[in-house]
Amino acid sequence: MKQALRKIRLLCDLDDGQLERIAAIASIERVKTGDIVVEEQGPANSIRAVAEGRVSIAVSVPGRGELPVCTVSVGEILGWSALLPQARWLATARAVKDTTLIVLRGAALLDLYEQDRELGYRVMHRTFETVAERLHDTWLQLMDSYRQ
Amino acid sequence: MTPPPAHWLERDELGHLLALIRGDGYRLIGPTVDGAAIIYDEIEGVDELPVGWTDEQAPGRYRLRRRDDDAIFGFAVGPHSWKQRLFPAREPLVQIRRDGDDIRFSAARADPPPTAFIGVRACELAAIELQDRVFVRGPFVDHRYAARREACLIIAVNCVEAGELCFCASMGTGPRVGPGYDLCLTELDGGFVVEAETEAGAALVQRLDARAAADAELTARDAGLDSCRQTMGRELDTEGLPGLLFGNLDHPRWTEVAERCLACGNCTQVCPTCFCFDVKDVSLLANAETARERSWDSCFGQDHSTIHGAVFRPAIADRYRQWLTHKFASWTSQFDASGCVGCGRCIAWCPVGIDVTEELSAIRSQDPKPAIELPRPQVWWPREDDPLVPAPARVLEVQPETPDTVTLVIERTTAVREEPGQFNMLSLPAIGDVPISVSGSGEDFVEHTLRGVGRATKALSELRPGQRLGVRGPFGSRWPIELAKDHPLTLIAGGVGLTPLRSAMQQLAANPDDYPAVRLFYGARSAADILYDTELLAWDSLPSCDVSVTVDQASRRWLGNIGFVTRLLRRKELPLDGRYFICGPEVMMRQVLFLLDEAGVPKSHRFVSIERNMKCAAGFCGRCQYGPYFVCKDGPIFRHDHIDFIFGQPGF
Ligand code: SF4
Ligand code: SF4
Ligand code: FES
Numbered sequence: 127m128k129q130a131l132r133k134i135r136l137l138c139d140l141d142d143g144q145l146e147r148i149a150a151i152a153s154i155e156r157v158k159t160g161d162i163v164v165e166e167q168g169p170a171n172s173i174r175a176v177a178e179g180r181v182s183i184a185v186s187v188p189g190r191g192e193l194p195v196c197t198v199s200v201g202e203i204l205g206w207s208a209l210l211p212q213a214r215w216l217a218t219a220r221a222v223k224d225t226t227l228i229v230l231r232g233a234a235l236l237d238l239y240e241q242d243r244e245l246g247y248r249v250m251h252r253t254f255e256t257v258a259e260r261l262h263d264t265w266l267q268l269m270d271s272y273r274q
Numbered sequence: 275m276t277p278p279p280a281h282w283l284e285r286d287e288l289g290h291l292l293a294l295i296r297g298d299g300y301r302l303i304g305p306t307v308d309g310a311a312i313i314y315d316e317i318e319g320v321d322e323l324p325v326g327w328t329d330e331q332a333p334g335r336y337r338l339r340r341r342d343d344d345a346i347f348g349f350a351v352g353p354h355s356w357k358q359r360l361f362p363a364r365e366p367l368v369q370i371r372r373d374g375d376d377i378r379f380s381a382a383r384a385d386p387p388p389t390a391f392i393g394v395r396a397c398e399l400a401a402i403e404l405q406d407r408v409f410v411r412g413p414f415v416d417h418r419y420a421a422r423r424e425a426c427l428i429i430a431v432n433c434v435e436a437g438e439l440c441f442c443a444s445m446g447t448g449p450r451v452g453p454g455y456d457l458c459l460t461e462l463d464g465g466f467v468v469e470a471e472t473e474a475g476a477a478l479v480q481r482l483d484a485r486a487a488a489d490a491e492l493t494a495r496d497a498g499l500d501s502c503r504q505t506m507g508r509e510l511d512t513e514g515l516p517g518l519l520f521g522n523l524d525h526p527r528w529t530e531v532a533e534r535c536l537a538c539g540n541c542t543q544v545c546p547t548c549f550c551f552d553v554k555d556v557s558l559l560a561n562a563e564t565a566r567e568r569s570w571d572s573c574f575g576q577d578h579s580t581i582h583g584a585v586f587r588p589a590i591a592d593r594y595r596q597w598l599t600h601k602f603a604s605w606t607s608q609f610d611a612s613g614c615v616g617c618g619r620c621i622a623w624c625p626v627g628i629d630v631t632e633e634l635s636a637i638r639s640q641d642p643k644p645a646i647e648l649p650r651p652q653v654w655w656p657r658e659d660d661p662l663v664p665a666p667a668r669v670l671e672v673q674p675e676t677p678d679t680v681t682l683v684i685e686r687t688t689a690v691r692e693e694p695g696q697f698n699m700l701s702l703p704a705i706g707d708v709p710i711s712v713s714g715s716g717e718d719f720v721e722h723t724l725r726g727v728g729r730a731t732k733a734l735s736e737l738r739p740g741q742r743l744g745v746r747g748p749f750g751s752r753w754p755i756e757l758a759k760d761h762p763l764t765l766i767a768g769g770v771g772l773t774p775l776r777s778a779m780q781q782l783a784a785n786p787d788d789y790p791a792v793r794l795f796y797g798a799r800s801a802a803d804i805l806y807d808t809e810l811l812a813w814d815s816l817p818s819c820d821v822s823v824t825v826d827q828a829s830r831r832w833l834g835n836i837g838f839v840t841r842l843l844r845r846k847e848l849p850l851d852g853r854y855f856i857c858g859p860e861v862m863m864r865q866v867l868f869l870l871d872e873a874g875v876p877k878s879h880r881f882v883s884i885e886r887n888m889k890c891a892a893g894f895c896g897r898c899q900y901g902p903y904f905v906c907k908d909g910p911i912f913r914h915d916h917i918d919f920i921f922g923q924p925g926f
Contacts, residue, residue: 129623159833182836190409194828196837222833259844266838267826271859272769272799 130228131241134175135201136256139248147242151234155227155274163219163227164205172229173205179225183217192218196264206253208232281468281484283459288346288466289320291429291457294481295390300427303359304392305352305370310338312352314359317392324349331439331507331618334627337567338370345922347393347461350437351617353412354597355546358421358744361405367418367553367662368566370703370744377703377742379661382565383543384418390427394455396448397440397615399430401546407609408549412654413907414661414892427474430455434462436497438507439618441631444511447615448503460495468722474588499583508618508631515519515612516603517645520636520901523595523923525643527636531590534626541620541628542597550578550896551887553889557704566662568889571897573597578897581887582728590641592925593849600899602634602646607902644724648902661892664701664744669737676803679770680735681713681723683846692720694755694778695883696912698747699891700724705733709888711774712748720745723773723805749891751911753778753881755789758853762791766866768839768858772796774910779784779813785820793820793846797839797862800827822846840865848873857883864922867914877915884917901926 127149131137137148157163163181177203180199182194193216195217198204207213209232239246283291296302296318304317307324317323326344329352330337341348366382366867373855393400402423409419433440433449442448451458456475467487470476542548552571555760559562571578573596579586587593603611614630621629665687673681682700692698702709708730712720721755726735755778763782767775775794782789794813798804804823812843814821822842824835835842839862848870856863863882870880886905889895898905901920903912920926 180833180835182833192830194830194832194836196841197824201845202615209511211672216904241771263838263841263844266861266865269861270799270826271861272797272803272826 127154127228130154130177133177133201134203134228134235136175136203136249136252139252140245144242144245144248147192147238148230151230151238153229155229156216157221157225157227159221159224163221163225164215166215166218169214170205170207170210170215171232171233172237173203173208174227175203175218176200176227177226177228179221179223181219181225182222183219185217197222197268198261203253206257209236209253250264257262279469280487280495281369282480282487283466283468283482283484285346287483291478291482292319292392294478295427295429297390300388300390302390303501305347305349307338310350312338314352314354314356314391316798317334317611319502319739322348323347323393329437331437332627333621333629334624336622338586341718345461345880347431347459348435350433351398351619352782353544353619353623355544355619357396357404357546357548357775358599359389359391359403360402360426361409361549364567364569365418366565366567368664370555370564370566371384372562372703375741377666377744379664379666379744381417386420386422386425388427389422390429391852392429394428394430394451395433395617396430396451397442397445397617398506399428399451400442400445400447400547401617402428404547404605404609404615405549407611407674408692409894412656414571414659414814414894416662416892416894417660419428428455428457430458432458432460432495432499433502434460434495436502438619438624438720439621439629440506440616441508441510441618442616443503443506443617444508445612445614450499450523455511460498461713462491462494462498467491469892471624491554497543497751504834508616508621508629510616510631510634511600512581512612513635514645516606516648516902517637518642518918519599519603519634519734521643521646522637523599523920523925525637525640527633527640528591530656531559531633532589532594533589533630537574538625539574542572542574543570543816544619544623545601546617546619546643547601547614547615548572549894550623551889551894552577552897553895555704555706566706568895571895573896573899581885584637585722586886587925589925590849595925597900598630598633599901601630604899604902607649608904609649626638643738649916650672651697652908655905656688656865661746661749662828662890664699664707664746665740667745669739669741669743669885670737672737675723675805678727678735679723679725679803679805681721682722682737684720684722684743684745688748690748691715692748693752694781695752696750697774697887697891698722698745699749701744701746702730702733703744704757705730707744707746708734709749709891709906710734711883713773713776714780715777721777723770723776725770747891749906751909753855753911755781758782759788762849762852763789763793764848764852764854765792765794766796766839766843766854766856768797768860768862769795769803770805771801771858771862771883774797775855776806776809778814779809783813783819784818790818792818794822795842795843795846796821796823797858798823798825800825801829801834838862838865840869848875850875852879856880860884860922867921878913880914881911882914882917882921883911
């Protein structure tokens, strides 16, 4: 498990001991192409990282069905809503390849942050970086810059 | 060099000189009073010269006034310059004849009659010499301009009185006439000192009743020139000016002057060195015949910088800055000389009296930032072919790529093999020509992938096999593939930005020994917009290549990556010794360059492809200017560190 965790950017600043503590709350989830990983509206309780494969994130648009907005690849995370209190999934995640995910329960992760503030800071710092990048890339995507 | 022997010509003999020149078959063009100004027009003799007239000039002001004497050349310069004669405001470049599917293109010839320019001032001769640099010193020759230039005899005049707006002494172009004339006159009391520089000039002097000039006359000439030099109405400190201007692109003065400037373009029209032009097709005889014509254009016009509806210099401040940075800075990189000769016309004829010397000294004196280093001028090998005349070529095949994009396979018309990154100008009668990058080529064909979005690309994309179009090129710089040997190479493409990289990719894929580690990151709008899909798959299957594709918009059926192309890059190593070729919309390239900055990849390892408005592709029309560069001849492929001071700068 520690080997798999090392490949995740979110955790790349952690030392061995810290990784072990994360490993203790982590589990593996395997899904097949087309399987739903999390469903829009469902309770958001775990943050996931892609160890293998690819997941698409889609929002349902009435009349148009599921509209994929981005994909998440190896080393990347999805489901940061799980770190927010009483959150629900805002989008559906679906495997577009056979995929292996590492699941970290949000509540357990937050407990770890409390016990080890340093670990919490390091992971949250990377989480923030990921969110900022993802937001920035989304702006660019929205610009539809290849149109002309 | 010993000065040419000087002669003395009595005042009354000037008529004789003009008659001799006419007798030799020359048409005379000289200064003459027309209404309220002294212009250059066809004359027959001395009577039509502005005898006893002078001009009073001030910012935004030009008036004729009677002199107290009957000096013949006792004025400075008017609204006309010799540019009208050598580079007419409107002229045909190419005649196009269409007969069914057959198209023939032929160069419009100038066939100029021998013409004598009477009364060319030092600054004006310098301006002619500057336009020679644009039109005949390479890489291409404008044959119409060159023919007119050959056919002219230059009778120059030294200035012994300076105008209120003159600053030729600061620009190093006057008041003494520099090389390039046939005869040079200095008007003094009672007559002229005459100097001949060419054989034609010397032969004229021989036939005149002119004696050797006396020392006193030569002293008077030099005194006249000296006093002129000392009484110049304007002055300009040119020391380090190019670097200073480009170091101060955000100087507040640009906005201040823009509040006064009307963007009327008068300054560029009267300037004897401005050379920008537009090209339009004018159809006659129900489209069977078309004349491709050029007409003067101005960097103050909106169209000057517009491509695909995007205006690169939307604000007046951008345009004023373009005019001044071009004239006083970019010229030095482009043509190894300032673009200003100090004639003062742009000051007199500006309706609101904007004075370039004042604007430039304001930038120098009000808190300037340090100067930056500008590129050195390139040396071009002259090419003899007429770059503006297309060759007819047959469409061999049309391959649909996406709903609005096709690849035209066209028969090869030149022996010159296109290099990846270069472009051709493709043209249709009555529609005009557009730059399209080369997406592939072989022994006897060239491929161009184009999206039918504008009028011209739409018409081109509707061509059928067997039909003809015009091709001229190849033009421009190429991807420096050889620099990537023994280095990991990453190609990053967005949208149709893949087309100029495709031929590079073909070469790279075919030479795995030299290029063992090639990656292509490609962002497309949607799955339906992905170009060359079978080729992408084939490249990806090679051990030496790795292809990743992402789309901005997708349906559920798409199982690949979704997200902007930067998302692909964030997932990968960006090796510091790698080489990077980037092509796509500028906003995309900018973001990619940020990521490479973050990764610490040196700017000298990155190459980008720049797109700007182009009309001629030969360095004549000025439309593709990009700071100190021309995209058509210095680009379209630039090394990032060569352009980083303007890349992403609004207004360039
Ligand atoms: S910029 Fe003005 S002063 Fe200089 S050459 Fe042009 S018109 Fe004359
Ligand atoms: S500087 Fe003067 S002449 Fe030139 S565009 Fe502006 S207002 Fe017109
Ligand atoms: S100068 Fe005409 S296109 Fe570059």
